[in-house]
Amino acid sequence: MAPMLPMIGGHRKKSKSLDCLLLALVFAATGYLGYRVTMQLHYTWHWGDIPQYIVRFDKGQHRWVANYLLLGLLTTLRLSLYAAVPALVIGLAMALARISRSLFWRMTGRTYIELMRNLPPLVIIFLVYYFLADQLIPLIGADDLLQNLSPRTAHWLSLLVAPPATVTAFVPAVLTLAVFEGAYIAEILRGGIESVDSGQWEAAHALGLSRGQCLRHIILPQTFRQVLPPLAGQFISLIKDSSIVSVISIQELTYQGTQLMASTYMTIEVWLLVAAMYFVLTFPCSLLLGRLERSCARGAT
Amino acid sequence: MNDQAKQESNSPIIDVRRIEKIFPGPVVALRDFFITVERGEVLVIIGPSGSGKSTFLRCLNGLEEIDAGTIRIDGISLDENEANRLAIRRKIGMVFQSFNLFPHLTVLGNVDLAQRLVQKKSRRQAAEFSRRLLEQVGLADMEDRYPHQLSGGQQQRVAIARALAMMPKIMLFDEATSALDPEMIGEVLDVMRQLARDGMTMVVVTHEMGFAREVSDRILFMDKGRLVEEGESQTFFRNPRHARTREFLQQIL
Numbered sequence: 001m002a003p004m005l006p007m008i009g010g011h012r013k014k015s016k017s018l019d020c021l022l023l024a025l026v027f028a029a030t031g032y033l034g035y036r037v038t039m040q041l042h043y044t045w046h047w048g049d050i051p052q053y054i055v056r057f058d059k060g061q062h063r064w065v066a067n068y069l070l071l072g073l074l075t076t077l078r079l080s081l082y083a084a085v086p087a088l089v090i091g092l093a094m095a096l097a098r099i100s101r102s103l104f105w106r107m108t109g110r111t112y113i114e115l116m117r118n119l120p121p122l123v124i125i126f127l128v129y130y131f132l133a134d135q136l137i138p139l140i141g142a143d144d145l146l147q148n149l150s151p152r153t154a155h156w157l158s159l160l161v162a163p164p165a166t167v168t169a170f171v172p173a174v175l176t177l178a179v180f181e182g183a184y185i186a187e188i189l190r191g192g193i194e195s196v197d198s199g200q201w202e203a204a205h206a207l208g209l210s211r212g213q214c215l216r217h218i219i220l221p222q223t224f225r226q227v228l229p230p231l232a233g234q235f236i237s238l239i240k241d242s243s244i245v246s247v248i249s250i251q252e253l254t255y256q257g258t259q260l261m262a263s264t265y266m267t268i269e270v271w272l273l274v275a276a277m278y279f280v281l282t283f284p285c286s287l288l289l290g291r292l293e294r295s296c297a298r299g300a301t
Numbered sequence: 302m303n304d305q306a307k308q309e310s311n312s313p314i315i316d317v318r319r320i321e322k323i324f325p326g327p328v329v330a331l332r333d334f335f336i337t338v339e340r341g342e343v344l345v346i347i348g349p350s351g352s353g354k355s356t357f358l359r360c361l362n363g364l365e366e367i368d369a370g371t372i373r374i375d376g377i378s379l380d381e382n383e384a385n386r387l388a389i390r391r392k393i394g395m396v397f398q399s400f401n402l403f404p405h406l407t408v409l410g411n412v413d414l415a416q417r418l419v420q421k422k423s424r425r426q427a428a429e430f431s432r433r434l435l436e437q438v439g440l441a442d443m444e445d446r447y448p449h450q451l452s453g454g455q456q457q458r459v460a461i462a463r464a465l466a467m468m469p470k471i472m473l474f475d476e477a478t479s480a481l482d483p484e485m486i487g488e489v490l491d492v493m494r495q496l497a498r499d500g501m502t503m504v505v506v507t508h509e510m511g512f513a514r515e516v517s518d519r520i521l522f523m524d525k526g527r528l529v530e531e532g533e534s535q536t537f538f539r540n541p542r543h544a545r546t547r548e549f550l551q552q553i554l
């Protein structure tokens with residue numbers, strides 16, 4: 001081992017100076033881009049106007065309130081959190097369908113997963129959303145229900161979910177996202193289930209456990225640690241993918257960005273800020289994911 | 302005891318007639334295979350690798366489906382009927398070469414689980430019986446450990462206790478000591494020996510010829526999915542009838 005060390009050290013040093021060079025290049029390129037935008041495109045930066053779109057001072061109420069972008073960020077967060085739960089349920093159900101002994105269920109699972117993975121997300125969003133919003137919401141009579149809320153309930157509803165007027169759009173949007181993400185979760189779970197040694201099934205069957213009991217008590221608990229990191233990764237994808245429901249006018253971060261851009265023409269400032277706000281959501285998740293992966297890898301050995 | 306029950310207790314507990322198992326390939330794993338085993342009998346199965354020994358054991362408790370023939374266990378026929386299959390699995394305990402303990406459960410959890418899920422025992426009842434069994438296999442103080450914290454020999458003894466927890470009438474052992482370090486083989490064979498002495502019906506696939514000779518009532522030699530010969534263990538080793546058997550015994554003894 002010892003003779004290796006100087007070489008490794010050498011590699012380190014070399015890559016460090018290379019890193020510095022690359023970093024300098026990146027900074028130079030960024031500076032040049034900014035210069036081009038300002039000078040050649042005659043773009044005037046309005047960074048000073050931007051913060052008011054995050055929070056603004058409400059003169060009537062005499063306090064700071066969240067404005068477009070922050071509201072959008074919160075909606076994105078709610079969308080992602082709420083979609084994660086039905087997405088997990090759909091994913092688990094479809095993973096089980098995929099490994100079912102019945103041909104019908106296997107075909108159902110397969111069809112669902114292949115459709116979701118082979119159609120453009122936008123197309124799926126339009127199809128599923130309009131089906132859900134058109135068919136499901138009137139079916140359960142949610143409209144009437146929402147119109148007769150007490151102010152207190154309405155307040156909590158808008159805080160936790162969405163303002164009563166937009167709930168009928170918000171809920172189908174959440175479900176649409178869940179239907180879309182469920183396919184990826186199903187494949188993650190199926191992979192986890194199939195990676196468990198077949199001897200586990202045999203031992204459980206030999207003891208007289210039913211297939212459902214095997215899954216619940218033997219197989220799924222063993223896949224949990226293994227699928228946790230990819231599931232967390234999928235949650236990050238979910239946050240990012242939630243931007244596609246902007247096309248159905250859910251006022252999440254991307255939608256708010258579009259609106260703001262249209263009314264202020266501060267294109268670059270707005271989207272840089274929107275990008276930063278997404279990053280603020282996803283990056284901590286990525287860090288957490290990294291820790292999760294390391295601790296799961298440790299636990300597995 | 303009524304007549305039917307008397308007749309049942311006299312009939313062989315395992316009755317296998319002309320079964321056939323063909324894996325996709327096609328690989329003929331069992332062909333025209335037949336055997337009966339009496340209550341309390343210990344049958345040892347020997348044969349070269351790939352001769353179908355494991356497949357036969359797995360067919361007995363329905364882990365593999367047979368393509369032809371019939372299997373009757375303790376009067377119940379193993380067929381498409383799911384209830385029959387479950388009933389038969391409850392009568393048969395199985396011990397695997399690779400232990401197949403549940404790694405996410407403690408020793409007690411491993412022995413407990415099926416008692417609670419299949420026999421619907423209460424947690425306390427199950428734990429009580431599990432402790433008795435763990436004592437029987439010499440692991441009384443290990444109940445809170447996880448499988449990876451045990452030696453191979455200890456793991457296999459837990460696996461035996463786990464199978465015994467269902468109070469089976471028949472125990473199947475598929476090369477239960479083949480994955481063990483030599484110094485641990487003895488402790489597992491001791492447990493098996495004691496089981497045989499207590500009158501358990503056992504079908505044992507093993508390469509431990511000393512154990513086979515000492516414990517078994519009958520030996521069965523199979524090759525290429527067929528039964529070549531079987532006989533009382535004493536005479537079997539002294540004068541095997543078939544050339545193929547002699548050849549095999551010469552290789553391993």
Ligand SMILES: Nc1ncnc2c1ncn2[C@@H]1O[C@H](COP(=O)(O)OP(=O)(O)OP(=O)(O)O)[C@@H](O)[C@H]1O
Nearest residue numbers: 324325328329330349350351352353354355356357
């Ligand atoms: N699941 C399977 N799919 C396809 N072929 C199989 C399967 N299981 C067993 N076989 C084949 O069936 C034949 C019998 O296998 P089996 O495992 O029963 O032999 P064995 O006597 O137990 O051998 P060993 O002493 O190596 O354990 C072999 O040719 C094997 O390759």
Ligand SMILES: [Mg+2]
Nearest residue numbers: 354355356475
């Ligand atoms: Mg085998």
